[in-house]
Amino acid sequence: MNTLSKNRLFQRNEFWLLCLLIVLSLTVGAVNGAFWSANNLFSLFKSTIVTGIFALGVFLVIVSGGIDISFPAFAVFSFYITVKFLLSIKYTGTILLPFLMSMTFGACLGLVNALLLSSFQLAPLIVTLGTGSAVTGFLRAFVGTATLSNLPQPLIDFSRWNIYKKTLADGSIVSFSGAFLILLVLAILIHVMMKRTTLGRGIYAIGGDEVAAKRVGFNVKRLRLFVYSFTGALAGIAGIIHCSLIRLANPRDLEGAEMEVIAAVVLGGASLTGGKGSVAGTLLGVALIVLIKGSLILVGVPSDWQKVVIGLVLITATGLTAWRSRRSDEGGRA
Amino acid sequence: MSKTLIKLTDIDKSFGAASVLRKVSLQLDEGEIHCLAGENGSGKSTLIKIISGVYRHDAGRIELGGRHYPTLRPIDAIREGVQVIYQDFSLFPNLTVAENLALSDQVESGRAWVSWQRVEAIARESLALIGVDMDTSRLVEELPVSGKQLVAIARAVYCNARVIIMDEPTTTLTDREIASLFALIRRLKERGIATLFVSHKMREMLDITERITILRNGEKVAEGRTEDFDEAGITRAMTGRDIRSDRYVWNGVRSDPVLELRDFTRTGDFQGLNLSLYKGEIVGITGLLGSGRTELAETLFGLRNTRERPGGEKNSGKILRNGREIKVRSVSDAIAEGIAYVPEDRLTEGIFAEQPIERNLFANSYPRFKNALGLLDRAKLRELSSALIRAYNVVASNLKLPIRTLSGGNQQKVMLARWISTGAEVLLLNGPTVGVDVGARFEIYRKLREIAAGGVGILLFSDELQELISNCNRIFVINRGRFTHELDTGALQEDELSALLGLSLEEAIQ
Amino acid sequence: MSKRREGGLELRRFLGSGDSNLLQLSLITLATFILMSVLVPDTFLTVRNMRSMSFQFPELGILSLAMMLAMLTGGIDLSLVGMANLSSVICAFTFVKLMPKDLPSDQVVLFIVGVVILALTLGLLCGLINGILIATLHIPPILATLGTMQVYTGAAIVMTRGAAVIGFPEQYAFIGNGSIAGVGVPLLIFLVLLLGLALILRRTAFGMHLVLIGSNAKAARFAGIKVRRHLILTYMTGGALASIAGLIMSSRTNAAKADYGTSYILQSILVAVLGGVNPSGGRGAAVGILVAVLALQFLSSGFSMLRYSNFAKEFVWGLFLLLIMIVNYFTSGESREK
Structure with missing residues (x-):
């Protein structure tokens, strides 16, 4: 895209984020060597999977100039219905079907968001607030509230899929979950889509100036439909992976997850006004959040402090961004 | 004999009960530089939207490229090479220059994949077509207004424009940028591309255009070769009045100024300004864009706060109100001191x-x-x-x-x-009649004189030379942050003033 | 429509926005009341139920007033519940750690008064932080309050280690459960706050300024309005309101928890939007909040009586929100064309 001069590199958000990550890792590792253990590192990677897939979807929505807080609800709905259905038919087939089912449910729900937004020109925050609550309520009121613990075998097998496994001297086992590959593949796919396809550039265009996008010939409505359905589909995928990895289908799960995911995407450099951001930045933002959450204990900070620390990080990061953009503005404007 | 690209005959358009255009005709030939002139509310924007197919005309005949279009859709207009450059340029601030240039081609060709090499190639070609050089990897939002305009024009030209319609293109350009723009338009003319200026700015119209069509209240009132018109004639046609007879005369006494500036300086914006404003005066301040005009107005109103400048520039010099030195550090300070400000961007x-x-x-x-x-x-x-x-x-x-x-x-x-x-005892006005129709304009002028008669001192910041000459008793010319001329408007003519502004630029360059 | 508007009660004109929106909302609230009365007349239409409801909705009403203020200025405050809980947790600890046992009753009351003042101070302080982040550092409100929400809730978690804190004195229960002249104390508090806020918004310069800031912050500045000061005061008020809600909540449940009422945030946005607040700022009325929160309370109580789960409530509220927005689109679309 741009010929990245060395100068440009230092200006890029992603670069500083990466530096921050490295510095933090080194710090935590210095305080507690256990940080570098395979067990810890693998577990950190595992934690990024579900949040990361969510974040990829939210990233798309934010770039298009909107926002979405319904995705955890959609994820839970999708995986729960899928699991319930599969259990009822005593499913033992390929893992693909559960994925497809959950993804489709998510996509359909996302489509509803998009239709409501386009047809009635409603604010995305309010619409996704409404659909998210409605779906959560519907699920728990009419489908069930029981935690299902006998997951279909294919899902259990999936949770055992590792791309690296080793038994240590003391008999414990460390394994690197294969689900991480799914995150990687999705990330690469979306990165390519956003950078190399007209569709992706169109999403940036809408976020930049919707009217101009229309004039240039983009079908704004169709692009929106895509973005929200795709996010819904990703939510479905994230949901089924989540439920598989913890081997439980709990309809009360993932409550409040939207806040952390949005924080991750914003930390990653996407602007709330739309048109800016990158997949790399988003993943780095997720990594940062996961790192902080996972490392507090290692450093001796009780996990109680998680929220406080994340909140402070978010405030500092957004404060810095706001301060920096004001400095570069016409100097002197009060 | 050059081809006729656009021919409108007896166009009517109404919105509900309001008739906006009545029997308007317009003709534009290949390579012609034409001005569509008229005040706010004359119907010129509506006419443009009809030419570009955004609005449907109610009656009359539209021919583009010799072809009759009973109903004209935007896509038809685009195919006939009609490209409109809107005042907001319709660019994507978050994307690079290169991508902005190539995007409409990308979309139109229906390609699913983006080849960045192709994007670069299109960008280079577009810029070459208009003879401009620019760093295509910059984000559009980083460009100054003139840069954005060039990108918009380059994009239009690349899309096989045969007619480029520009809506008030010079409002936010400096004189030098205007000169570059005009040079570009002449180059386009050589390639057969016609330009339709929608404007009400006299100087430019007389400078660059070859033919003028003037609208007033939805009707065409005049049309012909630019060289057959003079400023007075155009003004009369646009406004239906003779402005000249109405000049403002001030009969006050030069003592106890309501506002005084002594060596007023703000590093980077303006320096060493000296001015005394007396009760009942309407003093004009004019200068090209970037001269410090707006900065002065805003500083006097406390909008440019001493505290919040990163470079650490300082205010120095004095502001006096009724002989008393004051400090204006915020808007409320200004208001407390009886200073009022009507900004340009309403x-x-x-x-x-x-x-x-x-x-x-x-x-x-x-x-x-x-x-x-x-x-x-x-x-x-x-x-x-x-x-x-x-x-x-x-x-x-x-x-x-x-x-x-x-x-x-x-x-x-x-x-x-x-x-x-x-x-308020001091009224600062910045471009008070921008976007105001003729009738209201004169009412406002009348009201200003009433206000001044009531003892208020008025500083009128404007770049409408005729407005300044008619309504001010004195005019200051500001250039590069300094007052270069102070003139009595007595018998001042518009071209004299205009020349002074041009002169100022040359002086400044040396 | 306009005839009805002009013929409205003087009181409503005093409190309300005069919008057709309000009328529409009142009809909806009336409809829900009638619906519930018809469905479960024996339990819903009882004095007992009316009393019970009148103790339940004020806390949401107060939080919604705070949300309305933030939205009026074009922002949002996601940290309201966090502030409420943090404040009540600190109050709880104050009682547990600082109040001597065996204190005579009248001195307990004094102590409680002191704690109430403490709560208000905490609310103002937290609100001040929000205000500084938003108005001085120019962090977008949604992100700033997202962050402070984490911090305030997190702080409460750290203090309580996730458990509920008990140990409020007996007399404290009066705030959430007592009555004065037959009217429940929470309801009285809510009504007083409502009237006060309505007064401020409609009849003071400050209130006008808030609306103007929400409408066009830049023009407000050019008109000499001290935008930063107004925004900070707005968020501080929000914080104080949140802490009052916290007092009521903890008094009713006789405990303080770090994560009580987390669904209240979304509900308060729902109430604010239903009540006629424009999410992008510049329009809103206090009395709309009252009518909207009543509608939600009727639905909520009715559902409990119908033995619908809480989840069904959430489902209905979600749909309700969407429905109202869609209806708004049509009614405002029509009025725009006129």
């Missing part, structure tokens, strides 16, 4: 579009209407708002309606009323 800086007219009237003065309990005195507000509306002749059926339902002229009157009713 929509973003002046009015509260969705709020009722009454709230707009008192936005700056609610604290004055507290009764003993600290609550607002509703009755008094109502009384005063009726009085003000009458006094300023604002045409409004219901004061509870949002102010956006008013015309630009009426909105501006509300802005004036808002400030004068606070008893």
Whole structure:
């Protein structure tokens, strides 16, 4: 895209984020060597999977100039219905079907968001607030509230899929979950889509100036439909992976997850006004959040402090961004 | 004989009961540089939207490229090579110059994949077509207005434009940029590309265009070769009046200035300004864009706060009000010192579009209407708002309606009323008749004279030379942050003033 | 429509926005009341139920007033519940750690008064932080309050280690459960706050300024309105309101928890939007909040009586929100064309 001069590199958000990550890792590792253990590192990677897939979807929505807080609800709905259905038919087939089912449910729900937004020109925050609550309520009121613990075998097998496994001297086992590959593949796919396809550039265009996008010939409505359905589909995928990895289908799960995911995407450099951001930045933002959450204990900070620390990080990061953009503005404007 | 690209015959257009265009005809030939002139509300924007297919015409005949179009869709106009450059340019601020240039081609060709090599190639070609060099990897939002305009034009030209329509293209350009733009338009002419300027700015119209069509109140009132017109003739056609007879004369005494600037300086914006404003004067301040004009106005009103500048520049010099030195560090300081400011950009800086007219009237003065309990005195507000509306002749059926339902002229009157009713003694006006139709314009001028007669000193910042000459008793020319000339308007002619501005530029370059 | 508007009660004109929106909302609230009365007349239409409801909705009403203030200025405050809980947790600890046992009753009351003042101070302080982040550092409100929400809730978690804190004195229960002249104390508090806020918004310069800031912050600045000061005061008020809600909540449940009422945030946005607040600022009325929160309370109580789960409530509220927005689109679309 741009010929990245060395100068440009230092200006890029992603670069500083990466530096921050490295510095933090080194710090935590210095305080507690256990940080570098395979067990810890693998577990950190595992934690990024579900949040990361969510974040990829939210990233798309934010770039298009909107926002979405319904995705955890959609994820839970999708995986729960899928699991319930599969259990009822005593499913033992390929893992693909559960994925497809959950993804489709998510996509359909996302489509509803998009239709409501386009047809009635409603604010995305309010619409996704409404659909998210409605779906959560519907699920728990009419489908069930029981935690299902006998997951279909294919899902259990999936949770055992590792791309690296080793038994240590003391008999414990460390394994690197294969689900991480799914995150990687999705990330690469979306990165390519956003950078190399007209569709992706169109999403940036809408976020930049919707009217101009229309004039240039983009079908704004169709692009929106895509973005929200795709996010819904990703939510479905994230949901089924989540439920598989913890081997439980709990309809009360993932409550409040939207806040952390949005924080991750914003930390990653996407602007709330739309048109800016990158997949790399988003993943780095997720990594940062996961790192902080996972490392507090290692450093001796009780996990109680998680929220406080994340909140402070978010405030500092957004404060810095706001301060920096004001400095570069016409100097002197009060 | 060159081909006729656009031929409009007897076009009618109404919106509901309001007739906006009546029997308007226009012709544009290959390579022609044509000006569509008219004041606000003359119908020129509507005509453009009809040419580009955005609006449907009610009656008349449209021929593009010799072909008759009973109904014209935007895609038809684009295919006939009609490209409109809107005032906001329709660019993507978050994307690079290269991508902005290549995007419409990308979309139109229906390609699913983006080849960045191709994007670069298109970008280079587009810029080459208009003879401009630019770093295509920059984000459009980083460009100055003139740069964005060039990108918009390059994009249009690349898309096989045969006619480029530009809506008020020179409003935010410096003189040098205007010269570059005109050079570009002449180059386009050589390639057979016609340019239709929509403008009401005299200097440019006479400088660059070959033919003019003038609209007034939805009708074509004049048309012909530019060289057959002079400023007075065009003005008369556009406004239906002779402005010259109306010059402002000031008969006051030069003592006890209401506002005095002594060696007023703000590093980077302006320096060493000396000015004395007396009661009842209307003093004009004019200069090209970037001359420090707006910066001065805003600093006097406290909008450029001493504290918040990163470079650590300092204010120095003095401001005196009625002989007393004052410090204006914030807007409330300014207001407390009896200084009022009507900004240029009404929509973003002046009015509260969705709020009722009454709230707009008192936005700056609610604290004055507290009764003993600290609550607002509703009755008094109502009384005063009726009085003000009458006094300023604002045409409004219901004061509870949002102010956006008013015309630009009426909105501006509300802005004036808002400030004068606070008893300000110094009124700063920046471009007060931008976006205001002719009728309201003259009312505003009349009102300004009334206000001045009431003892207020007015500083009129404007780049409408005719406006300044008719309504000011003195004019300061500011260039590169310094006052270069102080003139009595007595017998001043517009071309003299215009020449002074041009001169200033040359002086500055040396 | 306009005829009805002008013929409205003087009181409503004093409190309300005069919008057709309000009328529409009142009809909806009336409809829900009638619906519930018809469905479960024996339990819903009882004095007992009316009393019970009148103790339940004020806390949401107060939080919604705070949300309305933030939205009026074009922002949002996601940290309201966090502030409420943090404040009540600190109050709880104050009682547990600082109040001597065996204090005579009248001195307990004094102590409680002191704690109430403490709560208000905490609310103002937290609100001040929000205000500084938003108005001085120019962090977008949604992100700033997202962050402070984490911090305030997190702080409460750290203090309580996730458990509920008990140990409020007996007399404290009066705030959430007592009555004065037959009217429940929470309801009285809510009504007083409502009237006060309505007064401020409609009849003071400060209130006008808030609306103007929400409408066009830049023009407000050009008109000499001290935008930063107004925004900070707005968020501080929000914080104080949140802490009052926290007092009521903890008094009713006789405990303080770090994560009580987390669904209240979304509900308060729902109430604010239903009540006629424009999410992008510049329009809103206090009395709309009252009518909207009543509608939600009727639905909520009715559902409990119908033995619908809480989840069904959430479902209905979600749909309700969407429905109202869609209806708004049509009614405002029509009025725009006129």
